[in-house]
Amino acid sequence: MLSKNLFQAVMTVTLLSLVACGQQTSMSGAGVLGSDAASAVYVAPGEYDEFYAFFSGGFSGQLAVYGLPSGRLFKVIPVFAVDAEKGYGFNEETKPLLNTSFGFIPWDDAHHPELSQTNGETDGRWIFINGNNTPRVARVDLSTFETVEIIEIPNSGGNHSSPFTTENTEYVVAGTRFGVPYPQQDVAIDSYAENFKGMLTFIKVDPETGEMSIAFQVLLPAFDYDLAHSGKGKSHGWTFFTSYNTEQQSTLLEVNASKNDKDFIAAVNWKEAERYLAEGKGHDMPSEYMHNIYSDRTHMATSHTRNSVKVLIPSECPGLVYFLPTPKSPHGVDVDPTGEYIVGNGKLSADLTVHSFTRMQEAIEASAFETEIEGIPVLKYEDVVGGVVEKAGLGPLHTEFDAKGNAYTTFFISSEVVKWKVGSWEVIDRAPTYYSVGHLMIPGGDSRNPEGKYLVALNKITKDRYLPTGPELCQSAQLFDISGEKMKLLSDFPTVGEPHYGQGISASRINSRKIFLIEENEHPYAAKGEKDARVERDGDIVHVYMTTIRSHFAPDNIEGIKVGDKVYFHVTNLEQDFDVPHGFAVMGATNAELLIMPGQTETLLWEPKKEGVFPFYCTDFCSALHQEMQGYVRVSSRSSNIALKWGLGDLPM
Amino acid sequence: MQTSRILMIGAAVLLLTLFIFPLWQITLIAPQYPDGVVLKIWIDKIGGNEPGTLQNINILNHYVGMKPIEPESIPELSYLKYIVIVMATLGLLAAWINRKMVILGWAVLLLALGVLGMYDFYLWEYDYGHNLDPNAPIKIEGQAYQPPLIGQKTLLNFLAKSYPHLGGMAMFTSMILAFLAYWIKNKTKDYETANTSNAMPVADGMLAQAQAD
Numbered sequence: 001m002l003s004k005n006l007f008q009a010v011m012t013v014t015l016l017s018l019v020a021c022g023q024q025t026s027m028s029g030a031g032v033l034g035s036d037a038a039s040a041v042y043v044a045p046g047e048y049d050e051f052y053a054f055f056s057g058g059f060s061g062q063l064a065v066y067g068l069p070s071g072r073l074f075k076v077i078p079v080f081a082v083d084a085e086k087g088y089g090f091n092e093e094t095k096p097l098l099n100t101s102f103g104f105i106p107w108d109d110a111h112h113p114e115l116s117q118t119n120g121e122t123d124g125r126w127i128f129i130n131g132n133n134t135p136r137v138a139r140v141d142l143s144t145f146e147t148v149e150i151i152e153i154p155n156s157g158g159n160h161s162s163p164f165t166t167e168n169t170e171y172v173v174a175g176t177r178f179g180v181p182y183p184q185q186d187v188a189i190d191s192y193a194e195n196f197k198g199m200l201t202f203i204k205v206d207p208e209t210g211e212m213s214i215a216f217q218v219l220l221p222a223f224d225y226d227l228a229h230s231g232k233g234k235s236h237g238w239t240f241f242t243s244y245n246t247e248q249q250s251t252l253l254e255v256n257a258s259k260n261d262k263d264f265i266a267a268v269n270w271k272e273a274e275r276y277l278a279e280g281k282g283h284d285m286p287s288e289y290m291h292n293i294y295s296d297r298t299h300m301a302t303s304h305t306r307n308s309v310k311v312l313i314p315s316e317c318p319g320l321v322y323f324l325p326t327p328k329s330p331h332g333v334d335v336d337p338t339g340e341y342i343v344g345n346g347k348l349s350a351d352l353t354v355h356s357f358t359r360m361q362e363a364i365e366a367s368a369f370e371t372e373i374e375g376i377p378v379l380k381y382e383d384v385v386g387g388v389v390e391k392a393g394l395g396p397l398h399t400e401f402d403a404k405g406n407a408y409t410t411f412f413i414s415s416e417v418v419k420w421k422v423g424s425w426e427v428i429d430r431a432p433t434y435y436s437v438g439h440l441m442i443p444g445g446d447s448r449n450p451e452g453k454y455l456v457a458l459n460k461i462t463k464d465r466y467l468p469t470g471p472e473l474c475q476s477a478q479l480f481d482i483s484g485e486k487m488k489l490l491s492d493f494p495t496v497g498e499p500h501y502g503q504g505i506s507a508s509r510i511n512s513r514k515i516f517l518i519e520e521n522e523h524p525y526a527a528k529g530e531k532d533a534r535v536e537r538d539g540d541i542v543h544v545y546m547t548t549i550r551s552h553f554a555p556d557n558i559e560g561i562k563v564g565d566k567v568y569f570h571v572t573n574l575e576q577d578f579d580v581p582h583g584f585a586v587m588g589a590t591n592a593e594l595l596i597m598p599g600q601t602e603t604l605l606w607e608p609k610k611e612g613v614f615p616f617y618c619t620d621f622c623s624a625l626h627q628e629m630q631g632y633v634r635v636s637s638r639s640s641n642i643a644l645k646w647g648l649g650d651l652p653m
Numbered sequence: 654m655q656t657s658r659i660l661m662i663g664a665a666v667l668l669l670t671l672f673i674f675p676l677w678q679i680t681l682i683a684p685q686y687p688d689g690v691v692l693k694i695w696i697d698k699i700g701g702n703e704p705g706t707l708q709n710i711n712i713l714n715h716y717v718g719m720k721p722i723e724p725e726s727i728p729e730l731s732y733l734k735y736i737v738i739v740m741a742t743l744g745l746l747a748a749w750i751n752r753k754m755v756i757l758g759w760a761v762l763l764l765a766l767g768v769l770g771m772y773d774f775y776l777w778e779y780d781y782g783h784n785l786d787p788n789a790p791i792k793i794e795g796q797a798y799q800p801p802l803i804g805q806k807t808l809l810n811f812l813a814k815s816y817p818h819l820g821g822m823a824m825f826t827s828m829i830l831a832f833l834a835y836w837i838k839n840k841t842k843d844y845e846t847a848n849t850s851n852a853m854p855v856a857d858g859m860l861a862q863a864q865a866d
């Protein structure tokens with residue numbers, strides 16, 4: 001007996017050291033990867049990457065645009081957070097985008113970018129992203145790579161299971177992560193079970209303009225709705241939301257919400273919802289929220305207050321929602337490209353549960369329900385499960401798919417990506433991540449047509465992976481080649497903020513515009529030529545209609561401004577050439593600069609507090625005479641009677 | 654129908670393509686302009702490969718003190734189209750008459766107009782290239798910015814290429830066709846008097862078809 005134990009102990013040590021060795025070699029980086037990995041990610045100077053990749057910035061509130069396979073960063077698109085560099089949220093035109101029913105909010109936590117789809121395929125028109133903290137969904141236009149719309153989600157708290165699209169972008173969704181009182185009101189927190197609810201929101205997307213509107217909300221028990229994905233192909237018409245805290249606890253959730261052996265995936269039949277709405281089953285519920293939309297014609301955003309939503313109550317709408325029991329607080333829910341399999345990534349489990357859409361429908365047909373919660377039928381686990389990937393790793397979070405019937409799942413605790421076969425549920429390969437991977441992304445990997453030969457693991461922790469930068473370290477993206485049987489690590493690179501989810505798309509599917517046509521500029525304060533440049537006073541409000549063209553402002557000398565005025569510099573960039581933005585900065589401005597694209601008009605509010613003569617200048621190196629692109633504004637005392645006067649060169653204007 | 658008559662109809666119709674295609678194209682190439690800045694000259698307008706081309710060229714030119722190109726102040730752009738219409742009509746008339754000397758006359762007239770046009774173009778280029786604003790931000794002693802009449806030339810940081818576009822080539826081809834028609838006519842015996850009456854309806858049909866195309 002003793003000898004047998006000893007043998008086991010020796011074997012264990014040997015195995016462990018083997019594992020350790022294996023880790024050691026793959027961690028030593030380039031030496032082992034060799035030059036073929038280097039050439040696989042090398043995009044020669046002047047050449048283009050094959051894919052665009054979009055990674056959310058998490059708590060930076062932004063969306064970063066990279067190229068794959070190079071990992072080069074192209075742009076950080078400000079979405080939910082102000083960005084002084086671009087004047088976003090500082091200039092008068094973009095401020096309305098950040099309005100909410102709580103007022104102007106300059107920050108949010110952006111998690112899940114989601115590309116628009118047509119016939120289940122990414123179409124390169126828009127990318128949506130959720131704001132978690134003050135529930136919102138934004139739309140970024142992929143012809144301009146700018147945020148063009150933000151809609152607030154009422155009756156929600158923590159917009160996490162969002163904005164996953166349906167296969168023709170009929171809807172993007174917004175499920176609440178936190179149960180909140182419904183309607184929002186002053187109640188005791190421990191009245192959670194009685195007063196709190198969980199709302200799932202379906203946002204209609206206009207197929208032509210992309211404009212969003214809240215179509216309806218579904219009132220559910222106050223579970224924490226964590227992530228979502230919509231059905232595709234045969235399961236088109238359904239959206240699946242994972243939940244945890246089915247215990248409905250409001251305190252010490254790490255213990256109290258981890259008690260139930262199984263939580264639920266909520267399957268919502270939105271085609272049924274449309275039918276019930278048509279039948280008039282939607283309750284008009286007063287709910288205040290903001291809808292902000294930006295126009296590329298007026299170059300400005302406008303905010304609209306909305307006051308009501310349609311709410312569907314499942315007990316009144318049989319067949320609208322079913323619960324699928326899923327082990328251990330499932331995090332991501334991912335639907336395979338055929339639409340048959342619904343993967344529940346039970347984050348406190350070592351196994352992956354995969355539900356079968358066909359079996360789910362059969363169980364619904366047979367009305368084989370385990371029980372009912374608030375009028376929502378709970379299906380039996382053994383009736384809906386299609387397969388289990390056993391002992392795949394520890395802490396599964398998210399799954400994406402390739403075009404060859406394989407799935408790839410991230411395991412946060414065991415810090416790895418595991419490749420497995422859909423249908424046979426066998427593990428094919430595993431690769432370590434550095435460290436603690438959250439989401440992963442394969443271009444098209446959550447659509448009907450994965451494009452991927454690449455997989456990107458989005459890591460939460462980097463520890464010793466890069467040169468240290470003080471206590472705060474970067475997060476990272478780790479690029480794998482998945483064209484072969486084995487995943488091959490190619491490179492890793494730091495990301496902007498914390499990347500949660502990502503999206504990837506063939507560069508050829510995106511149509512990026514070069515300029516805005518000046519004759520299409522409908523900004524009410526545009527000066528579409530130097531002859532329109534002028535200064536107008538209305539009480540203590542002064543409007544400066546200013547133009548820029550290489551290499552001067554018109555006007556560039558302004559007098560007659562007084563302390564205490566509100567001066568609006570409306571700057572129109574007359575350039576019609578690719579990549580010739582001009583900047584505008586004026587001394588003492590308490591907001592930021594303007595960065596104006598060709599054909600665009602942007603407005604900076606300047607409130608002079610002191611008398612004097614203050615310079616302004618172009619901040620974006622535009623031309624050989626960029627340094628000369630400057631001017632002065634004279635500020636006189638409140639009581640002075642110096643006339644308003646402006647000019648350029650020897651031309652009084 | 655007689656070859657010379659077909660050639661002359663072709664020559665006249667080819668001239669009408671000047672209403673579609675530019676006469677000439679000047680391309681400026683520099684590292685910051687990977688697609689080139691392409692200036693196109695039609696018989697009645699000046700433009701480029703993008704809506705902003707003219708403005709972009711004028712912005713570049715103002716650094717060295719060149720005058721802005723303003724199509725409305727170039728009179729040729731307002732009357733060249735009438736000359737083309739007249740020449741096309743005369744060409745068809747020559748085809749109808751189909752006499753050796755008439756054809757030669759038309760060809761020589763077209764050649765003369767072409768040479769005159771090139772000379773006029775040269776004068777404009779010379780004026781733009783040499784008549785510089787003394788207050789220009791960038792002044793280089795002895796440097797002129799006249800683009801080549803035809804061919805290529807380096808002007809500061811730009812390589813300027815000046816070549817005929819489709820319209821210019823069509824005009825040149827038209828001239829060749831007319832001289833060819835004369836040459837054929839000259840080689841064969843003059844018996845058009847016998848043919849004129851029965852050949853005309855065919856020629857009319859051809860013409861109608863060519864214009865429909």
Ligand SMILES: [Cu+2]
Binds near residue numbers: 618619620622626
């Ligand atoms: Cu500038």
